[in-house]
Amino acid sequence: MSATKYNPTEIEDKWYQYWMEHKFFASKPDKNKEPYTIVIPPPNVTGQLHMGHMLNNTIQDVLIRRARMQGKEACWVPGTDHASIATEAKVVNLLKEKGIKKSDLTREEFMKHAWEWKEKYGGIILQQLKKLGASCDWDRERFTMEEDLSAAVIEVFVDLYKKGYIYRGIRMVNWDPEGKTALADDEVIFKEVPSKLYHIKYRVEGGNDYLVIATTRPETIMADAAICINPNDSRFEHLKGKRAIIPIINKSIPIIEDDYVDMEFGTGCLKVTPAHDINDYEIGLRHNLPVIDIINDDGTLNEKAQILVGEDRFIARKKIAKMFKEDGILEKEEEYTSNVGHSERTNAVIEPKLSLQWFVKMEELVKPAYENVMNDTIQLIPPKFKNTYKHWMENVRDWCISRQLWWGQRIPAYYLPNGDFVVAKSEEEALELAKEKMSDSTLTSKDLKQEDDVLDTWFSSWLWPMSVFDGFKDPDNEDFNYYYPTNDLVTGPDILFFWVARMIIAGYEFKGKKPFNNVYLTGIVRDTQGRKMSKQLGNSPDPLDLIKNHGADGVRTGLLLSSAAGNDLLFDIKLCEQGWNFGNKIWNAFRLIKGWEITDTETPEASVKAQKWFEARLNQSLVEIEDHFSKFRISDALMTVYKLIWDDYCSLYLELVKPPYGDPIDQKSYDATITFFEELMKILHPFMPFLTEELWQQIQSRSPKEALIIAQWPEAKSFDEQIVLQAQVAFDLISQIRNIRASKGISPKEALKLYVKTDEQIVYEKYSAFIYKLANLETIIFTSEKIDNAVSFLIKSDECFIPMEGAIDVEKEKAEVTKDLEYTKGFLNSVVKKLSNERFVNNAPEQVIAMEKKKQSDAEAKIKTLEERLESLK
């Protein structure tokens, strides 16, 4: 016999390999089958599997495995994105270790290193997904920087440019002086840093007055374009319309008025430095101030600063502070904690910097994407995200798509000798355009200089659902026509705008069709304290360790059990243990069944009825499960399966058909038990693929065509609800008897007598075999009299007695009955109140009134029984 404890590691790799060998994950268009398609949210090629991926990919795998079993042509496309900033940073670091500086390399040389890095270290995450059981079609793996996908990106850029959606413009970017690149907002980490607030005196022009400004960045005073005060600030009436002198460089600047200035903060006088602060830049725009950029790309001061030229910004800060002190213009230094942005990659302090960038105009493009989510052509699950989506789309801002990097698709814009530019797919086409534009046929490719910047990685991934099926390279190909639009997208709400919305925009703009029907937004996996998992906190468990310790099935189940769509999941290792426990439970149930010897004896009544009952329960559960799946309630679907297996199959069904120890089981019961078990394995397979396939194959040897992964998903058949309801009466009775055993300390081995006082004997007779077996009864006797010296309890309004000499504590019994009586009276009271309300009777639907009346009569009957009981106890 197999081990009493389920050991996942022994079987998981075996079955994954088996599925791969027999190409069960592979998909190709099949006109006779309905396609079911998911494209993976491409993880960062440098990434490692984290808990978010685990959750997200488990959900995708559940959906795809179920669809496959439903006979659909299930296709899950895997792949990675090239993550320009992250990858470039990794490559730069690796080169640094080898003693090579990026600046010493040509673009081509650098790209060669980068590709080498990608081939060697990239995409580990996809290998890790295999451990989780992800049934992706690995032959279809794509990468956003591969040739075909890059060609799509360039094509789209040229197309948008021609349509007038792409332009160049000035923008304040998050500049990383170490990485020498602009960063996206989400690549900037804000940290609280202790710093100083310097109070500096500026002389007011034409007198001996001075004003005081407070700044954390004194090294930027040379770039000041104005001093700004709040127009409502009465303290500074005398400054209005005057000018101030920047100390040290003695430059005169205007004093302006703007509401932006916070009268409470600092001194109420703000130095305005448009080139080096986003808010100041906006004030500058309002007041037509000059932009004086005094900081180089590497963070040193340039000649426009006039002083300290060539010094690093932080050294300059110290030096200038010293100069203030010497000149007596430093009024005071204050300790201050400021929130400073740091580069996620290099940890350098971010320098706000104005630069010329490429943008996509969004206002027009967004329209179909906005409408089709609002009218549910594309459904967001849960729908609460429609609000967020709406807000974003209504306030959409132009998309900055250029990045000052090499790893990515180089922008296909070519500058002409006169500074103008042309946009074209290739250098050859660009040259033709240039000749035309300049009216100069003597131009050669040497006269053109291609833009150095590359495109934002999102500018690749917004095409993902189309480009993975070669929808640009070969727009009318079989795959694209068959698989697109895809069915479901599973991702996190944090990239609803960055990625999801942009894919929808691209889908409509380039193909006139939505990219997917449904977007399932998962929650964020947090630790037990509700904190986001991060490397810094070290609060994230290693997913591969979890799989090693609890099995992929255990981890999958644990993650799904408590993660409703859109809700954050507080991850606790206990969840994985619960998942494993469930697997172990099933493992042991199977051991029990497999251990039975079989004879051709007659089937006991309890077993005959148990089979009928479980079949009904199974079908009832299938209906519930289908309903949950149709609403993307994956967690609820799993919980329904969990309870069906644990409570109904193991705790009730198996106990009902189980022969006495050592006895064999009859053939019919055995067959039914195995058939039910097989159905359960099918339903559970999408959630726990490994364990279910293992047991499926242990039931009997099967050919690859009979593998569970491609078995047919069970369909709910019609069933008799009465069976479930009537059996429930027996189960309630069993619980009550077990309760009495527990409270009176009676061993389960001691057979008991049960008396039932009822008008409906049939209800108890029908499933009496269940009661005999599970409650261990000697006999059931129907009576019209009360039984003395017995413990009693109620099933609805029927009184049941178990004779028990001297075991009755009258006072305790009385207290219990009184409590129950009071509750029921209160309940009756609320019902009667409702029914005596004329407006209720007139307005409420008939069904509701009938229900209330039933509640009333049930409660009245119960009260009568309880009162009699109380009387007899006196």
Added chain:
RNA sequence: GGGGAUAUAGCUCAGUUGGUUUAGAGCACCUGCCUUACAAGCAGGGGGUCGUAGGUUCGAAUCCUACUAUCCCCA
């Protein structure tokens, strides 16, 4: 500063367009059991004035308003 979301048992959450309900599940907890599938198990049990205050309604956890708290996004 602007916007959004959430608030139900110790924890995590259901409660499906207001009516089977003086509220359900899983986990945790308590009690008793090593009953020959499983002690990572079995059987039983306790536990919530549905964030606060108003309002609409015959009827509110559910709809409306205000407040409080927490989280997220944008600046």
